[in-house]
Amino acid sequence: MSIQICNSPFLPKFAHTPRAQISTRSTRIFARTESNSSDQQQQLNLSVLRFTFGIPGFDESYLPRWIGYGFGSLLLLNDLSASAPITESQLRSEALGLSLSAFSIALPYIGKFLKGSETEERTLPEEGEQVFVISSEIGDSLKEDLAWGTYVLLRNTSTVAVMISVKGELCVRGYWNCPGEMSKNQLHDWFKRKVDENGLADVKETLYFPEYGGSDLSWDILPDGTRSLFVQPLVQNVNEPQGFLLVASTAGYAYSDKDRAWIGAIAEKFRG
Template sequence: MSSLSFNPVIQLKTPPPSRSKINSRFIPISARLHNNQQQQQQQLNFSVLRFTFGIPGLDESYLPRWIGYGFGSLLLLNHFFGSGSTSVPQLRSEALGLSLAGFSVALPYLGKFLKGATPVNQISIPEEVEQIFVMSPDISDELKEDLAWVTYILLRNTNTFSVMVSVQGKLCIRGYWNTPSDVSKAQLHDWFNRQIENIGLFDLKETFYFPQNSGSRLSNILPKRTSSLLVQTVVGAPSSLNSNEEQKTEGFVLVASSMGYAYSDKDRAWIGAIANKFRRERTCMI
């Protein structure tokens, strides 16, 4: 017994590493990817927002006009009610200030003219339609917050009266929509889901824009006076382990307006940036 226990020739065989130990190497990678996705979701509430005071009835696009009116009025008051005689340099300064004030007043008009769109306050509210706000019932709080913010800023900062977002298999419908009177609010989500499946929006592969006609296939859910329609696809990011993998469509952002040519190139680029915020990176699990 003692000779066997102290024999130096005997070697113990170590068992092969278990699969759980092999998989443990990929835990930090998955954690980093998860943290990156969380950071992207946290940035969504801030990076897609445009400048706004949040004051009801105040259009921030006309802010330069009110600044021009204010400073121009101050210059005129100082000129007519100021004490003492007016020197030549002061007259030149006042003329320059009035020129800048006049340019600020005309700036909103020039911006609308260059964009080729009608001002936002000229959108006609559709008649005989219902204003709704519907979300999928089985949705996380984080995604619910993101969808609520995105639909709000699209309605607030663009010429839009109807917006629909489909991402990660979830729906968010907001604004004015043509819904049947016999469908209750609890059934609206299922009704919209069936309409989207019949139209084929879930299978959409590329973005399309109708600046003057919304298309006959969407007329049963959009208001009658809809003139412009933009459907921006949400394309999934390629896999981190296979950059050559084909990108798949994961959803869409639909906006509609009663105005013709309602979405300029800048608006469409901004809406596309919002859609990119919902992109999810696909990873290969081993």
């Protein structure tokens, strides 16, 4: 499977009229699937979840740093509290432990350096609406998988907007630049019309725009400030597109090779 990384504007079939300006509106959720507390405790049937602690404001990528601080502090405390003379072998062990702690502290910085480009932090769009829309024509099992799939994408990546299309049926979640005061059915039909207008239903190649041009590309359903865009098609073969998975972020270079592979693994769950 090839991935087309695009630094230039969209292909002609994605061209659209310039984005209309919208006024700032208060965040609202247009549509929501029926759920209760027991639904949230059902086992997720995706098997592609990333490990996270789920602590608000805690970035798991910096976990090695905090482990290094913790063990380094314990080593220093042990050295300072020792009453007997310190042996040469103990000094070597403590020096090795402090070296490993220093390496753990520096590991997040080394990882960012090896990526080749620094990933920016996402920011929530100041304009646009937060929506959660799922087609009513799909079965409950697929509906649950789509709901969980969009949730983990928003939770575990820099994504602020996600759309999954399976055989013409949509699940849309996150921040989108859409009209206000629409009913659930009207909003769903509006998204389907936009998908057809922008040619997404016929996408057959994986597309990645790490420097999405925003107003230059004028794809008007994406939230203002979109910097990265990744589209993973769902195809059985080149002649039978089954749908697509689209994620957008307000951070530039938001999706690393590992991120794109993981998103592709989620897309595989909805293929066929």
